[in-house]
Amino acid sequence: DGVLLSEVRRPCRVMLLVNPQSGKGQALALYNGPVQRMLHEAGVPHTLFITERKNHARELVREADLSQWDALVIISGDGLLYEVVNGLLEREDWEQAIHTPLGILPGGSGNALAASIHHYSGGPLVSSEELLVSCGFILCKGLVSRMDLTSVHLGSGQRLFSFLSLAWGFVADVDVESEKYRHVGAARFTVGTLVRLASLRVYRGRLSYLPADDDGDTGAERGAIPTGGGEHTFRNTCSSNNALNTKRRETPSLYGPADSLLPPADGPVPGDWAVVPEEDFVLMLAMYQSCLAEDLLAAPNAALDQGVIHLMYVKAGISRASLLKLFLAMEKGTHLATGCPHLVYRRVRALRLEPYATKGLITVDGEAVEYGLVQAQVHRGLARMITG
Ligand code: ADP
């Protein structure tokens, strides 16, 4: 730490966004306690922004003068970072804006990205409190790495960006239904899973995907980020941000990289795509980071910047007991090795899901989105994340 801190040329300025409603409603107390103490000791000047409503952070980030900030950090669950990422990509200057280093301190009930970053740093599974301390250290150290983002097209033509997951069926239902158990914190997913198991059902649709090459690190769509020779700290990226300007604009979602791998939504998938023969599913889960929740290592082979979507689906016909076994194995990330005949795992670059029912739930990073046909493509290393 000492070496990195001595390299600081001037104090870095952090925009610190807190969602006071996330999790058990404790995020502000976490700020006033351990977070403020750590940032003070590490000499990280910051300005606190307390969100007042959903999409407040998204608007703040969309309109911010980014030359004023060296990093955007949230204390909340994944939902607030989802707002920040999409706010940045709704800017006319998105190409520079998405270079802004992002940080996450777990303060919500769904802290999957924080758990993933802790996991990549080599730490064992830990409790919420220990996870906050671990992520606090990582933030103060300030190493920045590239992170994949996945572009998601909805039926209406709207596009959004995702850093974590795209889910349909069982997992999406648990994501949304468990919101009412938010007061129990991270345990909401365990409660939600048990409740959903009791009313297990089948979801019908067609799933297609573009397989990744055998070697997951070649041929990926790479974000238009100049190569900087590996990791650097967010405290000396200031000059590259100074050139940013913030023009106002009226229509969101127009910006971001082109999705060259995706066919028109009303046409067939290209010949090099695979179409899953089954049409009856229990769940579809696409992950680009390792953890689905603090205690669920859903994509054990995922890494921050791979350019790979880890696609899993569970075919209908699985028993409740077998599905429960899969979720229990997921706590150690061993579910893919259990030999469950209903579970399929593929590394892909893009996918399309066409649900047959007109009503249902699809979640992106744990947030419910418009239901219907959805297509997605990974953009390797598009964002920058403060990691260990
Ligand atoms: P959790 O992990 O508890 O779900 P999130 O960070 O995901 O916490 O936030 C939950 C939801 O609250 C997200 O949809 C987010 O956009 C929304 N949100 C953000 N700020 C506020 C606020 N001040 N009041 C209500 N909802 C908010």
Ligand code: MG
């Ligand atoms: Mg959430």
